[in-house]
Amino acid sequence: MTKSEQTRQLVAEVALRMFREIGFAKTTMRSIAAEAGVSVGNAYYYFASKDDLVHELYLHVQAEHAAKAAKALEDAADLTSRLKATLHTGLDVMAPYHRFGADFVATAIRPTSPVNLFAAGSTAAREASLDIFRGAVEGAKPPAPKKVRADLPELLWLCYMGVTLFWVYDTSEGQQRTRRLVDGAVPLITRGLALARIPGVSKILDDVLSLSRSIRG
Template identity: 45%
Template sequence: MTDETAPTTAAADRATARGEQTRQRIRDTAMRLFRERGYAQTTMRAIAQEAGVAVGNAYYYFGSKEHLIQEFYAQSQVEHRAAAAPVLDREKAFDARLAGVLHAGIDILTPSHGFASTFFKMAAEPTSPLSPFSAESSGPRDAAIELFAEVLNDSTAKVDDELRPQLPELLWLAYMGVVLYWVHDRSPDQTKTRQLIDGVVPLIDRLVALSRLRVLRPVTRQVLDLIRTLRH
């Protein structure tokens, strides 16, 4: 009795590998064209032509340019975690870990600075699927918050017990503020963004440490109550 499943499985594996290669080629081509031409000026037809695939094939893998940006978010988050790994492996102090992760995020985004302002304007629209707060962005957002949880959990920081579960999301929101500043930063090599990170991290570190003081606990509770209210 012959085994007829092996060739079928092998063929399926080859088809899957080819499909993933095509998907990656379309994604990489789109990112290059976004950087060269800008987001608004790049069409799905141009992406397909440059990637050497039919327009219908491009739409098969990515339903729209917005889906490609979601892929950009997801890939950027994977690269952010990889770039942050050395500092997280090396450092235990909360401020050093946080600074390293924030700088790593800007390192990853830097090649896209030229076109970032275009699509971030769309991302600022509350109903846009490109918004980092949208349901469509939940995967990369959750991954980013998990990274900031790692910054906190493996550090020597002493944090108020009630604040600790909420702090990773607050750190992600701070990172979003840094990214927004970076988008509009026209200083050479965005050096002002780096200065912002170096200036704000000690402040965050101090506030986190002070959160355990009894006199500041009512303020901490008010902040947390506000966050819970805004979530609903």
């Protein structure tokens, strides 16, 4: 690793630590530079703004989530247990940021925000998260119904976004209400998917998939 790469990594690591410890709103580029022992200009050379560092946070969280999910999925075969493992490990990884979760939501929820998870600049982090759900679906035994298999990872990721929003505002001890939501909702989802195998009922699912495809990007 070159010295330039080392400096960039240092600035990113310091920023992520400060996000965890004092929150996004209170962290400034000047304070990041001071903590990292570099000039403010040097910090801006690597990251044009705090928003750029939020992308680093997204990537960091997704990488950690992928590693934890892969480990948890080793002992999970059916889709219900694999999806529970994927969602719970996601909550585990996000836990250190819970106190400041609303700050990130307020920043990212604006349609024009460069750190909006649906923005072009967030493509790498979004794809990394989708890959986690693809792994959960593709390794399931028995496999998910064929007609929904290709669309399922993205639909589950959207559910995960909803769970994340619930988690941000969950003030229960250790966010146990969110954990109960996951444990209760996942079996409902997987039982609902079984309807794809019932000829008459599956038409409703076809309509859902058609709507989902029509509103993409």
